[in-house]
Amino acid sequence: MLEHDVLVIGAGLAGMRAAIAARAGGASTAIISKVHPVRSHSNAAQGGINAALTDRGDEWEDHAYDTVKGSDFLGDQDAIEVMCKAAGQALIDMEHFGVTFNRDDEGRLGTRAFGGQRRARTFFVGDFTGQALLHVMFEQLIKSGVRRYEEWFVSSLIIEDNKICGVMALEVRTGQIYAIRAKRVIFCTGGFGRVFEPSTNALICTGDGIALAYNAGAELMDMEMVQYHPTTLAGSGVLISEAARGEGAYLLDKDGNRFMEKYAPNMMELASRDVVSRAEQTEINAGNGVDGCVYLDCRHLGEALIMEKLSQIREIGIDLVGCDMIKEPIPIRPGMHYAMGGIRTNVDGQTNLEGVYAAGECACVSVHGGNRLGANSLLDTIVFGERSGNHAAAACRDTDYVEFDVDKAVRNEEKRIQDFLDRPQNGDRIAAVRLGMGESMNRNLAVYRNEEGMKKTLVELKELEKRYETVPIENKGKVFNTDLVFALELGFMLDIATPIAMSALDRKDSRGAQARTDYPNRDDENWMKHLVIKKGASGPELSYAPVSITQWTPEERKY
Amino acid sequence: MDVKLRVQRFDPEAADPKPYWEDFTAAIEDNGTVLDALIKIREDTDGTFSLRCSCRSSICGSCAVRINGHAGLACKTQAKDMLVDGVITIEPAGNMPVIKDLVVNFDGFWDKIMQVEPYLKPEGPEPEAEYIASNEAMLHLSDVTSCIMCGSCFSDCTVLEVDPSFLGPAALAKAYRFTADPRDGDENGVSKDRLEELNKPSGMWDCTRCMECVQACPKSVAPMDRIMAMRDQALQAGFHNTNGARHTEAFSDSVEHSGWLDELRLVPKSVGMTNITALVGYAPIAIQAITHGKMPPIIHKKLPQSKNIRKIFDKVEGPEQR
Numbered sequence: 001m002l003e004h005d006v007l008v009i010g011a012g013l014a015g016m017r018a019a020i021a022a023r024a025g026g027a028s029t030a031i032i033s034k035v036h037p038v039r040s041h042s043n044a045a046q047g048g049i050n051a052a053l054t055d056r057g058d059e060w061e062d063h064a065y066d067t068v069k070g071s072d073f074l075g076d077q078d079a080i081e082v083m084c085k086a087a088g089q090a091l092i093d094m095e096h097f098g099v100t101f102n103r104d105d106e107g108r109l110g111t112r113a114f115g116g117q118r119r120a121r122t123f124f125v126g127d128f129t130g131q132a133l134l135h136v137m138f139e140q141l142i143k144s145g146v147r148r149y150e151e152w153f154v155s156s157l158i159i160e161d162n163k164i165c166g167v168m169a170l171e172v173r174t175g176q177i178y179a180i181r182a183k184r185v186i187f188c189t190g191g192f193g194r195v196f197e198p199s200t201n202a203l204i205c206t207g208d209g210i211a212l213a214y215n216a217g218a219e220l221m222d223m224e225m226v227q228y229h230p231t232t233l234a235g236s237g238v239l240i241s242e243a244a245r246g247e248g249a250y251l252l253d254k255d256g257n258r259f260m261e262k263y264a265p266n267m268m269e270l271a272s273r274d275v276v277s278r279a280e281q282t283e284i285n286a287g288n289g290v291d292g293c294v295y296l297d298c299r300h301l302g303e304a305l306i307m308e309k310l311s312q313i314r315e316i317g318i319d320l321v322g323c324d325m326i327k328e329p330i331p332i333r334p335g336m337h338y339a340m341g342g343i344r345t346n347v348d349g350q351t352n353l354e355g356v357y358a359a360g361e362c363a364c365v366s367v368h369g370g371n372r373l374g375a376n377s378l379l380d381t382i383v384f385g386e387r388s389g390n391h392a393a394a395a396c397r398d399t400d401y402v403e404f405d406v407d408k409a410v411r412n413e414e415k416r417i418q419d420f421l422d423r424p425q426n427g428d429r430i431a432a433v434r435l436g437m438g439e440s441m442n443r444n445l446a447v448y449r450n451e452e453g454m455k456k457t458l459v460e461l462k463e464l465e466k467r468y469e470t471v472p473i474e475n476k477g478k479v480f481n482t483d484l485v486f487a488l489e490l491g492f493m494l495d496i497a498t499p500i501a502m503s504a505l506d507r508k509d510s511r512g513a514q515a516r517t518d519y520p521n522r523d524d525e526n527w528m529k530h531l532v533i534k535k536g537a538s539g540p541e542l543s544y545a546p547v548s549i550t551q552w553t554p555e556e557r558k559y
Numbered sequence: 560m561d562v563k564l565r566v567q568r569f570d571p572e573a574a575d576p577k578p579y580w581e582d583f584t585a586a587i588e589d590n591g592t593v594l595d596a597l598i599k600i601r602e603d604t605d606g607t608f609s610l611r612c613s614c615r616s617s618i619c620g621s622c623a624v625r626i627n628g629h630a631g632l633a634c635k636t637q638a639k640d641m642l643v644d645g646v647i648t649i650e651p652a653g654n655m656p657v658i659k660d661l662v663v664n665f666d667g668f669w670d671k672i673m674q675v676e677p678y679l680k681p682e683g684p685e686p687e688a689e690y691i692a693s694n695e696a697m698l699h700l701s702d703v704t705s706c707i708m709c710g711s712c713f714s715d716c717t718v719l720e721v722d723p724s725f726l727g728p729a730a731l732a733k734a735y736r737f738t739a740d741p742r743d744g745d746e747n748g749v750s751k752d753r754l755e756e757l758n759k760p761s762g763m764w765d766c767t768r769c770m771e772c773v774q775a776c777p778k779s780v781a782p783m784d785r786i787m788a789m790r791d792q793a794l795q796a797g798f799h800n801t802n803g804a805r806h807t808e809a810f811s812d813s814v815e816h817s818g819w820l821d822e823l824r825l826v827p828k829s830v831g832m833t834n835i836t837a838l839v840g841y842a843p844i845a846i847q848a849i850t851h852g853k854m855p856p857i858i859h860k861k862l863p864q865s866k867n868i869r870k871i872f873d874k875v876e877g878p879e880q881r
Contacts, residue, residue: 036665038708039611039619055688095689098679098742100701103694110694126701131618135704139678173658202613235588236595238616308698311779312705316616319635322590431602474606477572480659483606 001406004030004147005396006389007167007182009154009209012040013130013378014360015188016137017385018349018392019146022186025393030147032154032169032180034204034485037138041190041202042381045130046241046313047114048122049094049378051087056111058121060084061551067376068552070116070272071340071369072512072522074222074530076548079365082347083376086383091123094382099136101125102309112246112309115374116272116559122375127243127310133378149180153485154208155417157185157216158409164216164355165402168413172485175478177417179409183396184355186388187213187343188381191361195493195500196336196445197438198237200229209362211492213343214499218351219534221364221545222341223496224504225513227372228447230276232335234293236320240313240332242374244298244325245269247309251280252295252329253288264559271559274371274513277334281447284333295329334447338377340368340513341503344532344545349388355399357392359384366530369547370512420473420487427470430486437464437490437497445504450518454505461498468494499540503531506542524554560589562596562638567650568608569657578657582646587638593647594622594633597661610661617777620707623714624661625650630714630775652714654723667723668713671730675757679737683746690742702779703736712772712782724761728772728782731763735785738792754793763789764803805829815872818865822855 006022011033052058064084104110114122125132166181189209193201263279264271343358444453475483509523530545585599612622655663712728744750772782809828830837
């Protein structure tokens with residue numbers, strides 16, 4: 001029997017941080033991931049990690065205020081305080097672990113400016129900070145002695161009497177199904193970017209954990225808040241880091257005008273992401289773009305700076321659209337990037353389900369509220385990953401495993417998977433259903449939204465769910481059956497697409513990432529509250545939760 | 560544009576499991592990547608086709624395959640540049656057993672990474688704030704830590720092909736990332752214990768400098784260059800007692816002092832003058848050399864222009880060093 005006090009699902013930054021903390025807290029700990037840990041999507045964070053270091057004259061309160069304002073006052077201020085207070089130590093811990101942060105002239109950690117913040121407090125490794133952090137976290141994971149299940153796909157949860165007993169997992173390499181028993185389960189499964197098409201997110205970002213938790217009765221929160229990043233590459237939609245604008249790049253319309261003057265005269269290109277994405281979309285809609293894009297111009301930054309600090313995004317431009325940012329502006333547009341919402345947790349990662357935790361992008365604490373600041377996501381993963389791991393380790397000291405019939409659980413799951421494989425071969429292809437979902441979401445739940453569009457998507461999702469029931473699985477084999485994995489992932493994505501659209505339709509104001517053309521203003525009187533969505537007997541059930549306000553009174557946002 | 564691909568497939572569950580070739584045509588954008596084409600095949604043509612891929616932007620390291628015989632990331636390679644007689648040939652990465660189609664078993668790769676104890680090991684006390692280090696030192700390291708563990712170098716390493724015990728380019732570059740880190744090792748940033756380990760057989764001296772890893776690497780790691788830099792570190796840390804170190808020193812001594820290589824004395828100087836067993840092992844080669852008229856001169860004369868060679872050494876190393 002495979003059993004561990006703490007089982008972490010997902011081995012990105014949050015997951016590995018949680019596992020290391022749980023192990024250090026004395027719990028027997030394992031981490032399970034559908035890909036090898038270093039393939040996780042934390043890799044793709046480019047620009048940096050925020051922290052207010054007091055020895056640099058910065059204060060955590062200033063960072064917290066910028067975060068609160070960035071969230072359009074929907075972020076929970078108590079949680080934001082926790083994150084921003086912990087940031088300095090979290091950053092120094094990562095440096096001590098071995099991250100090769102860029103330095104200033106005195107050899108101390110160097111900073112760059114980032115969107116929505118009044119001072120430069122973003123610490124970075126070139127333009128691949130996430131990758132640098134992820135690989136160092138993996139080094140620490142190796143050192144920690146945490147058991148790793150690499151390329152194991154969690155297909156369902158085992159729950160008895162509303163208590164978590166463990167998970168069912170498919171070992172992708174062999175096709176074997178296993179039950180893994182655990183006292184505490186921590187979801188660190190990342191975001192749901194692939195529910196949208198296109199998205200900056202990796203192909204693995206299918207919201208598995210959010211769907212598993214939701215189906216088990218966990219509350220999801222802020223699901224309507226989907227961040228469109230201002231600079232995603234034409235075509236494939238991969239990310240071009242905010243670091244470019246942090247280093248001083250301009251956004252230009254088709255005539256070479258810096259249009260941000262009209263929208264954020266003080267912060268210009270470094271206004272918060274929701275503001276910049278809306279500005280771009282407005283310009284594109286008004287015919288001031290080219291082929292649905294505007295331009296990111298880095299030429300004036302000079303070759304030396306680009307090669308030292310932005311070399312990887314330069315390569316992406318060359319590799320994918322044949323454009324060298326040293327010599328020419330590159331075509332970009334707003335693109336789906338990040339889920340502010342997710343599994344509702346407290347500051348220790350606990351959910352409404354006993355024994356179940358969540359941290360990182362799959363969780364909603366809520367520190368990002370309506371809009372996440374750039375470089376706060378890496379911080380979120382590390383701070384709340386660690387807190388969840390600590391809490392889970394302590395919590396399982398005086399608890400026992402919940403008993404369940406292991407053989408029956410394995411048999412049931414094997415049958416469920418076999419039924420999948422045995423489907424007739426006459427339905428739509430998996431990719432066709434996924435594309436239908438992604439394009440519908442991106443059409444009607446993008447930068448600008450309205451009731452008509454969102455209702456249309458909800459209808460389309462219903463049809464897609466029907467089509468999903470008959471998608472065939474061509475591959476009948478056991479070994480590395482990615483066809484089966486994609487089918488399971490698509491099921492998870494469809495499970496959460498409707499809650500996203502329903503939440504967005506319900507919120508009748510414009511706030512943070514949600515901009516409704518039919519309700520263009522922020523309405524604090526009626527909508528200064530979180531939307532919570534939970535699976536009920538007859539479908540998703542919406543409710544509301546108050547926003548925590550500690551010291552910053554909501555005000556109009558100007559950049 | 561339509562792209563033709565010839566893909567090596569493998570199904571371990573087939574009645575007679577052996578690799579075979581299959582041709583596909585995939586419709587992709589004009590500037591589409593090889594990965595776009597492979598995904599198209601998987602999604603629209605054949606759901607049984609397996610490959611690893613995720614980020615599509617050369618950062619996750621999942622999609623290393625051999626494209627026209629050389630390892631690289633499918634997502635970083637434009638399809639139109641790879642057409643040879645109208646076809647792109649795709650095989651799984653090398654030096655690793657194939658699990659299915661383009662999916663290979665990375666266990667051997669990771670075993671070697673684990674062997675170099677891949678985490679920072681500072682010997683002194685930890686500062687309260689960050690370690691103070693120069694930006695240059697960190698930028699240099701960042702070139703190496705930009706390694707995404709894709710296995711391209713491992714795939715095309717010609718030493719691993721014949722000697723699976725070799726640590727290989729990825730693990731050695733990973734090791735260098737620590738030996739060159741001012742925070743690792745003693746207070747001067749010298750990682751003596753690591754260098755001692757890496758100095759052993761199968762370590763840094765087993766690289767034959769074929770450059771394949773540098774060519775295959777999709778990032779700025781240049782593994783072979785790091786291995787060479789690590790050899791310098793080992794010599795500077797006082798590790799002279801290996802064939803490799805002696806060979807390097809004998810080679811450069813000879814060139815420095817006479818202007819050309821004293822091949823006759825290179826072998827005994829490399830393996831050790833008193834290492835009779837090893838010297839006897841070279842006897843057949845020596846006999847062959849004599850019978851084929853390739854015997855180097857017994858008296859090794861200085862070249863008339865050898866002073867100029869020496870000047871080059873002085874310029875590179877500085878006369879005070881010697």
